[in-house]
Amino acid sequence: xxxxxxxxxxxxxxxxxxxxxxxxxxxxxxxxxxxxxxxxxxxxxxxxxxxxxxxxxxxxxxxxxxxxxxxxxxxxxxxxxxxxxxxxxxxxxxxxxxxxxxxxxxxxxxxxxxxxxxxxxxxxxxxxxxxxxxxxxxxxxxxxxxxxxxxxxxxxxxxxxxxxxxxxxxxxxxxxxxxxxxxxxxxxxxxxxxxxxxxxxxxxxxxxxxxxxxxxxxxxxxxxxxxxxxxxxxxxxxxxxxxxxxxxxxxxx
Numbered sequence: 001x002x003x004x005x006x007x008x009x010x011x012x013x014x015x016x017x018x019x020x021x022x023x024x025x026x027x028x029x030x031x032x033x034x035x036x037x038x039x040x041x042x043x044x045x046x047x048x049x050x051x052x053x054x055x056x057x058x059x060x061x062x063x064x065x066x067x068x069x070x071x072x073x074x075x076x077x078x079x080x081x082x083x084x085x086x087x088x089x090x091x092x093x094x095x096x097x098x099x100x101x102x103x104x105x106x107x108x109x110x111x112x113x114x115x116x117x118x119x120x121x122x123x124x125x126x127x128x129x130x131x132x133x134x135x136x137x138x139x140x141x142x143x144x145x146x147x148x149x150x151x152x153x154x155x156x157x158x159x160x161x162x163x164x165x166x167x168x169x170x171x172x173x174x175x176x177x178x179x180x181x182x183x184x185x186x187x188x189x190x191x192x193x194x195x196x197x198x199x200x201x202x203x204x205x206x207x208x209x210x211x212x213x214x215x216x217x218x219x220x221x222x223x224x225x226x227x228x229x230x231x232x233x234x235x236x237x238x239x240x241x242x243x244x245x246x247x248x249x250x251x252x253x
Contacts, residue, residue, distance in 0.1 A: 005050075005196050012045045013199060020206040024062050028214015029221070030233050031066075031168040032150045035059050036240070050196065052144070053186040056179045057193065057200055059150075062207040063176035069215045070169030075162070081129040082153070082174040085136020090181040092141055107245035113155045113238040117231055131156070140178055144185070150175050151237045154230075164218060164226040 004013050019041040023034025038058060042051045067074065135156055139149040150171070157171050187193060193200070218226070 024210025060179035067172035085133035089137040089140025110241035
């Protein structure tokens with residue numbers, strides 16, 4: 001087994017590690033952002049067939065690290081229902097949306113995030129388990145194609161009145177479960193993760209380092225500063241998705 005997979009240059013591996021580290025510093029502070037940063041870099045540097053599976057296992061590690069750091073603040077009931085929805089979504093495997101053009105899905109996702117961030121709060125979001133299961137199902141179907149749907153879940157969880165640590169801890173636990181299920185699904189579908197183990201190990205170490213630094217910064221942010229920064233970041237990520245959907249630029253370069 002090669003430590004770096006065949007076809008991946010050393011400079012490419014370094015760029016992936018840098019993107020993973022920087023992305024996890026941001027996600028450690030805000031809960032989101034790192035996945036889309038890493039996905040954009042991977043889309044330009046890696047074989048197409050490997051992007052979503054390797055991104056999934058890197059994000060699984062990143063979310064597990066953040067969730068462990070914030071484990072005392074996790075809303076475990078929300079996690080359980082989100083995981084149930086994720087299991088259903090991954091099992092469906094995207095059969096409902098596979099016939100839709102990807103840019104339509106990206107555009108719809110972007111508009112939903114913008115609405116959730118800027119419109120009056122959706123009252124039903126904090127009620128019961130059904131919406132949590134639905135979000136788990138929807139985001140799991142989408143993540144099989146796009147990889148980074150964390151902002152979708154974050155936009156809804158952010159309306160539940162959590163503290164910054166509760167929000168990041170709960171979101172990380174939910175997304176960690178979702179990415180774990182996705183990795184298993186790609187393994188069943190035949191993706192050869194063994195060929196990528198060396199790079200995966202390095203990506204996970206970069207994720208851990210970035211998560212520790214980001215979480216340290218989070219502990220020194222006020223709740224008001226966190227809320228404003230999260231709103232700005234979610235808006236930026238949604239606008240980015242919308243720009244890709246409208247063909248203003250390509251995520252695959």
